[in-house]
Amino acid sequence: MALDAGLGRPPSPSNTGIKCWPDMRDYTHGYQTGYGNLGNGQPATLFSSYDQQTVDTHFQWMKTYGIDTAALQRFNPTGGEGPTRDAMAQKVRSAAESKGVKFYLMYDVTGWTGMQSEIKTDWTQKMKAHTASPQYATQNGKPVVCVWGFGFNDANHPFTADACLDVINWFKAQGCYVIGGVPREWRTGGAGTRTGYTDVYHAFDMLSPWMVGAIGTAADSDNAYTTYTVGDEADCAAHGIDYQPCVLPGDVSARQRAHGDFMWRQFYNMCRAGVQGIYISMFDEYNEGNQIAKTAESQAWTPVDSGFLALDEDGTACSSDYYLRLTGDGGRMLKGQIALTAVRPTQPMTGDGGGGTPPATDLALRRPTSESSHTQVYGSGNAVDGDPNTYWESANNAFPQWIQVDLGSAATVRRLVLTLPPSAAWGARTQTLSVQGSVDGGTFSQLAAPAGRLFDPATGNTATVTLSSAATARYVRLTFTANTGWPGQLSGLQVYGS
Secondary structure (H helix, E strand, O other), X not given: OOOOOOOXXXXXXXXXXXXXXXXXXXXXXXXXXXOOOEOOOOOOEEOOOOOHHHHHHHHHHHHHOOOOXXXXXXXXXXXXXXXXXXXXXXXXXXXXXXXXXXXEEEEEXXXXXXXXXXXXXXXXXXXXXXXXXXXXXXXXXXXXXXXXXXXXXXXOOOXXXXXXXXXXXXXXXXXXXXXXXXXXXXXXXXXXXXXXXXXXHHHOOEEEEOOOOOOOOHHHXXXXXXXXHHHHHHHHHHOOOEEOOEEOOOOHHHOOOHHHHHHHHHHHHHHHHOOOOOEEOOOOOOOOOOXXXXXXXXXXXXXXXXXXXOOOOOOOOOOOOHXXXXXXXXXXXXXXXXXXXXXXXXXXXXXXXXXXXXXXXXXXXXXXEEEOOOOOOOOHHHHHXXXXXXXXXXXXXXXXXXXXXXXXXXXXXXXXXXXXXXXXXXXXXXXXXXXXXXXXXXXXXXXXXXXXXXXXXXXXOEEEEEEEEEEEEEEEEEEEEXXXXXXXXXXXXXXXXX
C-alpha cells in the first residue's frame, strides 16, 4: 500500500492505485503519502503490506471477528515480483501461526504463460513446505490448494482443457484438496467461460465461481441465486464436489454497499442454498474498493484532496470495522450458530454516539469474543449469541479465568448484565469476578473491583454490575477468580452504555 507502481513514488492524488482509504488507527507504523491531511487534520499515511506488523494486524482482525481462513494469492512467481511473493508467504505463515488463523495457497494463473510446468516446480520447491505449518488449512485430511483462472474466456487465461486437467490431477496426486476458482458461467455456459471445460470443472474437489463485477445490488444477488447458485449447488452435489461461492461487500466508489444490505443479501442467498463454504472477495483489496478490512468511516478519515468516498457515503454511519463484523455474522449463519435471516443482525455502528446505536442496545450482542480457556464446546461466543441456554465455561479446576468481548469501537460502558441459563438445574452459585476495560486491547484498567456475584435461578440467574461511573472502552473483560458451583461460566454477557 505504501508505494504504488509509479516508479516508487508515494501515492498522491495524481499517482494512486486505490479507490478508498484504510482506517490506519490499528497500525503501529504508517508511511507518509503525497496526499493532503485527513479531514480531521491528521497526516495521510498508508500501511505497507510487506511489513510483518501489517500482516499480523490483518490476521488479528480475522481472529477477532471470527474469520476462519485466509487465501494467500500467489501470481506468477517466476517474474520480478517472485522474491517479494516468496517473502510474503513466510510473513503470512508467521502471522497465521501467531494469531491462530488458518491459511492456504491460491495460485492465480492470470497471464502466467509457463503455468503448466512452472506451477508444479513452484509447489514442489517452495510452497509445499508451508503445509508443514499447523495453521495450513486442510480438508478431508489433505492440504488445500486453490488454482484460480481455469476456463475463463479471455487472452489472459489461454490454457487448454488438457493442460488444466493435467495440473489439477497432478496436485491431487500430490495429496492435495484442490479448489477451482472458475467463471460464474461454468455450468450454464456463456461468454465468460470457454466451451469444452466441463471435465475440468468436475475434476476439482471444490468449485468457487467468481462473481465480482457481475452483481452490484441486492436484486442482482437474487437473480444470481436463481440463475447460478441453486443449479450450481445441485450440480456439485451430484458430482461429489464441494461448493464455495463468492460473496462481496461491493465497491465503495460505485456506491454499491447500501450499508451492508447488499452483502447480507448474498450471505442469506448462499446460506439458504445450503453451500459448503463462502469465499469473501476481498479482505484488503483497496485497489478495487472491495475490501472488508477496516476502512475510513467518514470524510474525517479520508484525505481532503482525495475524492474518496467513506463508508457513510449513503448517509448511514458505519464503523470502520463494519464489514468485518458483517462477515463474522455471515459465517455464524453459514455454520448454523445464528438463525437463517434475510435481515442482517449487524448494526452499522457500535457505541452510543456519532449516529450509532442508542445506549439501550446491548453493545456486546454477537460481537467477537476471546477467552483464557473453554471446555468442550462451551466457547466464549456462546455468551453473546443471544441464546440464554448456550454458555461459556472455562477449564475445570483452574483460576483465574477471563472472557472478553470486542465492541468494535470505543463506546461508553456503564452497566453489565451477566446471566446463566435460567433452568432450575443451574442451582444458585456465587462467582467472584472483576471487570476491566481497554480502548486498544493491550492496556486494561479496572472498571469494577473483584466481588462475589450471586446467580440464583429463583431470580432469573442474573447478576447486574453497574459501574461507579461511565467508562470508555472497546474491549470489556471479566476476570473470574472463584465460583462456588463450577469454573467460570456465563450464558449472557451484555454491555450497556447507560
